[in-house]
Amino acid sequence: MNFKELRDNFRTKKISAKEAVKESLAKIKDDKLNIFINHFEKEALGNAEHIDNNFEDFKDKPLSGVPIAHKDIFCTEGLPTTCGSKMLENFIAPYDSTVVKNCLDAGSIMVAKTNMDEFAMGSSNETSYFGAVSNPWNHDLVPGGSSGGAAACVSANLTTISTGTDTGGSIRQPAALCGITGLKPTYGLVSRWGMIAFCSSMDQAGPFSKDAFGCAALLDAMASYDEKDSTCTKRKEINFEKSLSKDFGSLNVGVIKNIEKLGINEDIINAYETSKTVLTGLGHKLIEVDFSELSSGICSYYVIAPAECSSNLSRFDGVKYGYRSDGEKDIVNLYMNTRSDGFGDEVKKRILIGTHVLSAGFYDAYYLQAQKVRRMIKVKFENFFKDVDLIFMPTTLDQAFEKNRKSDDPNKMYKEDLLTIPANLAGLPAISFPNGFKNNLPIGGQLIGKYFGEDLLLNTTHKIQEVTDWHKMTP
Amino acid sequence: MDKIELKNLLFLARINAKEEEYPELIKKLQNTFVLIDEMQDLDLSDLEPLNNPLELSNVSREDTDKNRNNKKKFLDNSPESDEDYFNVPKIIE
Numbered sequence: 333m334n335f336k337e338l339r340d341n342f343r344t345k346k347i348s349a350k351e352a353v354k355e356s357l358a359k360i361k362d363d364k365l366n367i368f369i370n371h372f373e374k375e376a377l378g379n380a381e382h383i384d385n386n387f388e389d390f391k392d393k394p395l396s397g398v399p400i401a402h403k404d405i406f407c408t409e410g411l412p413t414t415c416g417s418k419m420l421e422n423f424i425a426p427y428d429s430t431v432v433k434n435c436l437d438a439g440s441i442m443v444a445k446t447n448m449d450e451f452a453m454g455s456s457n458e459t460s461y462f463g464a465v466s467n468p469w470n471h472d473l474v475p476g477g478s479s480g481g482a483a484a485c486v487s488a489n490l491t492t493i494s495t496g497t498d499t500g501g502s503i504r505q506p507a508a509l510c511g512i513t514g515l516k517p518t519y520g521l522v523s524r525w526g527m528i529a530f531c532s533s534m535d536q537a538g539p540f541s542k543d544a545f546g547c548a549a550l551l552d553a554m555a556s557y558d559e560k561d562s563t564c565t566k567r568k569e570i571n572f573e574k575s576l577s578k579d580f581g582s583l584n585v586g587v588i589k590n591i592e593k594l595g596i597n598e599d600i601i602n603a604y605e606t607s608k609t610v611l612t613g614l615g616h617k618l619i620e621v622d623f624s625e626l627s628s629g630i631c632s633y634y635v636i637a638p639a640e641c642s643s644n645l646s647r648f649d650g651v652k653y654g655y656r657s658d659g660e661k662d663i664v665n666l667y668m669n670t671r672s673d674g675f676g677d678e679v680k681k682r683i684l685i686g687t688h689v690l691s692a693g694f695y696d697a698y699y700l701q702a703q704k705v706r707r708m709i710k711v712k713f714e715n716f717f718k719d720v721d722l723i724f725m726p727t728t729l730d731q732a733f734e735k736n737r738k739s740d741d742p743n744k745m746y747k748e749d750l751l752t753i754p755a756n757l758a759g760l761p762a763i764s765f766p767n768g769f770k771n772n773l774p775i776g777g778q779l780i781g782k783y784f785g786e787d788l789l790l791n792t793t794h795k796i797q798e799v800t801d802w803h804k805m806t807p
Numbered sequence: 808m809d810k811i812e813l814k815n816l817l818f819l820a821r822i823n824a825k826e827e828e829y830p831e832l833i834k835k836l837q838n839t840f841v842l843i844d845e846m847q848d849l850d851l852s853d854l855e856p857l858n859n860p861l862e863l864s865n866v867s868r869e870d871t872d873k874n875r876n877n878k879k880k881f882l883d884n885s886p887e888s889d890e891d892y893f894n895v896p897k898i899i900e
Binding site for chain 1: 816817818819820821822823824832835836838839840841842843844845846847849851854855856857858859860861867868877880881884885886887893895896897898
């Protein structure tokens with residue numbers, strides 16, 4: 333059952349919220365893929381009962397009666413929020429993040445919180461303190477990251493919707509590797525309040541579902557102006573679900589010139605070419621765009637993201653909350669031992685890179701140059717969008733890869749983010765949706781839109797999904 | 808990057824590492840800088856740095872007293888606290 337069917341069944345009283353939660357929890361408890369860090373039976377059943385008892389108040393809400401899993405990066409009042417780290421293993425958040433509160437108000441019931449790369453730093457979900465997540469399509473493979481648990485959860489039909497966050501591709505890449513739909517909204521559309529910070533100028537929360545319909549409904553719930561996030565933007569209210577049936581007419585879609593030079597796997601390119609014919613079949617016009625500077629986005633990202641993370645993660649000091657190492661005699665040792673024991677290797681590495689690029693003597697060469705590359709990428713997009721309404725490209729270079737992958741190239745994992753990072757640097761919205769299969773593994777395609785153009789992204793994806801079946805495949 | 812530079816960097820970041828871990832750590836960091844350094848060849852002298860994608864001014868609100876007393880809630884989250892303070896090891900000799 334997909335999101336829409338489940339919600340329709342609740343609205344027509346074919347299923348109660350409590351029955352939907354029980355069904356979801358039974359599957360969650362049986363999970364063999366390590367998708368969850370915690371699940372909440374008592375709280376979920378209590379919330380479901382409240383929704384059932386107040387049916388009239390909830391029946392028309394965007395997520396009425398639907399179980400949801402939240403990425404464990406969103407604070408949940410009175411319940412654990414680990415961010416995939418030993419540092420926060422026993423942390424009980426004192427308040428709900430705006431995203432969690434909005435989803436609750438929209439009639440959903442949180443059943444569990446999903447596994448993730450530690451502090452959202454990773455592209456394979458292998459950096460989690462709580463262990464790697466398996467890809468539902470092949471358990472020896474990774475689900476992608478950092479929102480790997482959230483994507484695997486929807487892919488494996490354990491819930492029909494889940495939340496994620498995307499700093500460099502952490503929604504779109506796992507969506508592609510798990511064969512589902514995932515959207516990174518425009519920076520500033522969804523409040524970051526109560527979402528544990530990694531790279532504040534790029535972090536953005538967004539929805540996962542099998543299809544654009546579920547993503548639209550979940551985004552309706554998630555997006556809100558929030559004075560508690562100083563970068564949250566006041567904008568014209570758009571109903572994303574309603575915009576799915578709107579007719580935007582024939583679009584100019586930008587497609588990547590010389591795509592074969594980007595090091596993308598042949599099967600992904602084949603799927604891309606097939607999707608181009610789907611777009612023209614829907615009446616859209618394809619216009620080639622030259623994105624040869626794409627790779628410099630990775631350089632910029634791996635300076636700016638570690639720089640901001642080194643600053644954001646300085647709050648984890650063993651004093652105010654979280655892990656503290658035992659028996660320290662002075663405060664400096666307390667900080668150092670707490671952080672050394674509490675953080676995993678990838679997080680420590682990124683803190684060190686960030687500290688280095690921000691330190692005296694290196695700031696201009698690294699941080700300033702990276703911010704200029706960021707400007708260059710943004711200008712590039714602005715120029716593209718003079719001629720096109722959307723840009724279409726693959727989401728990833730490859731399909732899901734094996735756990736503990738060994739590579740001759742130490743930067744291979746970082747380079748995986750080549751196609752997703754540009755939208756983060758520019759703050760643009762982008763959606764990944766299944767657009768092919770090879771060797772019984774999904775492939776993802778990505779549409780990038782103009783600022784606050786989520787309605788067009790969701791509408792176009794929805795129209796593609798009306799004439800294709802990739803999003804209906806189940807592991 | 809040599810051992811002395813790494814030691815300084817570790818201290819700035821308030822992270823410990825054993826001396827025998829230094830060579831591996833230096834190698835890992837240097838590998839990442841090989842990737843990052845690819846941008847050094849770009850001449851971007853005419854571009855302004857971009858630190859926030861939307862370049863909007865910050866949202867501000869009235870500075871009013873909200874009367875939220877969450878002291879106990881926050882102190883309870885600390886690894887060690889008493890009624891009014893976060894407790895830490897001795898700071899001054």
